[in-house]
Amino acid sequence: MRAATLLDAPGALQILELTVDEPRRHEVLIRTVAAGLCHSDYHVMEGRIARPLPTVLGHESAGVVEAIGPDVTSVRVGDHVVCCLSVFCGSCRRCLSGQNWLCDDKAATGRRPDEPPRLSLDGRRVHPFSHVGGFAEYMLVHENATVAVPASLPFDRAALLGCGVITGVGAALNAARVQPGSSAVVVGCGGVGLNVVQGCVLAGAARVVAVDSVAAKLELARAFGATHVVDASAGDPVPPVRDITGGGADYAFEAIGLKSTVEAAFAMLRRGGTAYVIGVLPEGTRIELDGADFLASKGIHGVYMGSNHFKVDLPTYIEWYLQGRLHLDELVSAHLPLEHINEGYAVLARGEVARSVILFDH
Ligand SMILES: NC(=O)c1ccc[n+]([C@@H]2O[C@H](COP(=O)([O-])OP(=O)(O)OC[C@H]3O[C@@H](n4cnc5c(N)ncnc54)[C@H](O)[C@@H]3O)[C@@H](O)[C@H]2O)c1
Ligand SMILES: [Zn+2]
Ligand SMILES: [Zn+2]
Numbered sequence: 474m475r476a477a478t479l480l481d482a483p484g485a486l487q488i489l490e491l492t493v494d495e496p497r498r499h500e501v502l503i504r505t506v507a508a509g510l511c512h513s514d515y516h517v518m519e520g521r522i523a524r525p526l527p528t529v530l531g532h533e534s535a536g537v538v539e540a541i542g543p544d545v546t547s548v549r550v551g552d553h554v555v556c557c558l559s560v561f562c563g564s565c566r567r568c569l570s571g572q573n574w575l576c577d578d579k580a581a582t583g584r585r586p587d588e589p590p591r592l593s594l595d596g597r598r599v600h601p602f603s604h605v606g607g608f609a610e611y612m613l614v615h616e617n618a619t620v621a622v623p624a625s626l627p628f629d630r631a632a633l634l635g636c637g638v639i640t641g642v643g644a645a646l647n648a649a650r651v652q653p654g655s656s657a658v659v660v661g662c663g664g665v666g667l668n669v670v671q672g673c674v675l676a677g678a679a680r681v682v683a684v685d686s687v688a689a690k691l692e693l694a695r696a697f698g699a700t701h702v703v704d705a706s707a708g709d710p711v712p713p714v715r716d717i718t719g720g721g722a723d724y725a726f727e728a729i730g731l732k733s734t735v736e737a738a739f740a741m742l743r744r745g746g747t748a749y750v751i752g753v754l755p756e757g758t759r760i761e762l763d764g765a766d767f768l769a770s771k772g773i774h775g776v777y778m779g780s781n782h783f784k785v786d787l788p789t790y791i792e793w794y795l796q797g798r799l800h801l802d803e804l805v806s807a808h809l810p811l812e813h814i815n816e817g818y819a820v821l822a823r824g825e826v827a828r829s830v831i832l833f834d835h
Contacts, residue, residue: 476529476592476609477814478599483520485815486530486608492593493611496542499582500591501619503554503612507628508831509533510817511636511664513753514602516730518818521755528600529592531607532558533636535628536833538619545616547784552621553628557635557783558603560618574778579604582615607632608814610833620784622791629808629830630794630801633664634787636778637804637828640751641668641728643779643786645676649724649749653677656718659699660710660738661729662690663821664804664828665751667697669726671800674698675793678724682717684710687824697800714741727752735760739773747772804828 474493477486496502514530516522538552548554561573562581582604584591590598591613592606600606604618622631641664645651657673659666662685673681674697682701683694691702701717703710715721721743727735730752739748739762750773754760762773779786793799806826809817817829 474610475811476606477531477811478527478529478594479518480527482517482523482526484518486518488812489594491529491599491609493609493613494589494591496540496613497588498542498544499616500542500613501538501545501548501554501616502540503536503556503614503619504539504835505534505536505607505610505612505833507535507632507833508607509633509637509664510814510821510829510831512730512821513636515818515821516753517602522753524602525600527594528602529606529609530602531609532556532603532605533632534605534607534612535622535631535635536612539611547616548619548621553624553626553631554619555622555631555635555787556605556607556612556614556619557639557781558605558618559778559781559783560604560615563617574781582617608811608831610835620787622787626791629805629832632830633801633804633828634790635783637664638668638790638801639781639783639786640779641665642672642675642790642799643781644669644726644749644751644776645672647780648774648776649726649747651676651678651724654679655723656680656682657724657726658682658684658714658718658722658738658741659694659726659728660684660734661727661752662694663728663824666726666728667693667804667827669728669751670694670697670699673724675798680718682714682722684714685824690824693803693827696803711737711740718743722746724749730754732758732760736762739766739771742771745770747774749774749776751776805830808832810834
């Protein structure tokens with residue numbers, strides 16, 4: 474099968490012919506139909522975050538179940554499914570205390586060292602990024618990395634649920650538990666940030682301020698329900714955000730992954746407010762905060778994958794979409810064939826799209 478593979482980092486993706494194994498035990502073989510281009514894959518291509526190589530990137534994909542291992546109970550052949558990298562073992566302390574997205578033993582959902590790898594290139598092991606490997610014609614994943622979705626849901630919209638939507642909406646609803654009537658600011662309005670905006674709107678926030686350095690993103694943010702926008706290319710966004718929120722926001726979300734914007738998000742808070750860092754920062758990044766702000770009861774939190782229970786959350790989000798309460802159509806900026814994936818990432822790096830989506834032609 475063809476897969477967009479990263480052999481060296483930094484580096485570009487190469488479309489290579491890989492071998493995918495048959496499903497064993499709890500594994501599901503999925504024919505990939507659509508895959509979203511998330512910035513996290515790009516961080517790996519840039520070498521900003523290190524992952525074992527070679528790897529098949531992609532972790533925001535949807536497709537059709539082609540075959541299942543003998544122990545699979547949650548999906549059937551022919552089901553339409555969305556993959557989520559929040560694969561969970563179901564038996565570690567985190568999983569058993571209801572924090573599946575922080576599972577401590579994801580390795581238990583993978584292959585044992587004595588088994589052949591799921592993916593290989595001329596006999597050499599290839600790592601599926603984040604236990605998914607979504608930029609490939611087939612994905613071989615544990616059943617706890619998938620959820621069945623209605624066949625009526627278009628695959629390009631479905632794919633985005635698995636990362637951008639669940640990360641953004643989940644940050645507002647699950648992690649921050651945004652309160653009705655509150656004020657929130659979202660710094661960075663790409664595929665993830667736009668979903669934080671709509672998560673805050675769904676939660677009933679009174680003011681939702683969108684900050685981005687690309688004017689088209691601010692327009693999109695308004696379509697997702699932002700009540701105010703601040704163009705970061707026009708100067709320091711902190712004073713205008715503090716103005717709009719009457720002295721600082723209750724919640725600030727950083728969805729870019731830069732030291733400067735994390736620090737800016739914290740500076741946008743009112744007394745007692747909390748900043749949520751969604752953007753991925755390279756290891757070793759040091760964040761500088763003013764110590765006096767802790768007396769003002771300000772807080773800062775990392776958020777991983779929107780603190781999701783994707784098998785419960787995604788069906789809810791799909792209902793909201795079908796009822797017209799959750800935006801998915803507006804997230805899809807472009808469709809690309811797999812061969813154009815590097816061009817797709819160049820466009821993402823310039824901040825020009827909400828999401829580009831690869832459509833596979835099998
Ligand atoms: N924590 C998690 O679980 C999780 C999950 C998914 C993605 N992420 C991370 O979230 C971040 C965002 O991902 P994405 O796919 O939405 O990326 P994206 O490239 O689609 O969006 C980034 C946005 O930030 C804007 N931007 C860039 N620099 C800016 C600046 N200095 N000031 C204001 N705006 C600026 C860009 O114009 C763009 O709209 C990435 O770091 C990604 O790795 C984290
Ligand atoms: Zn992602
Ligand atoms: Zn676990």
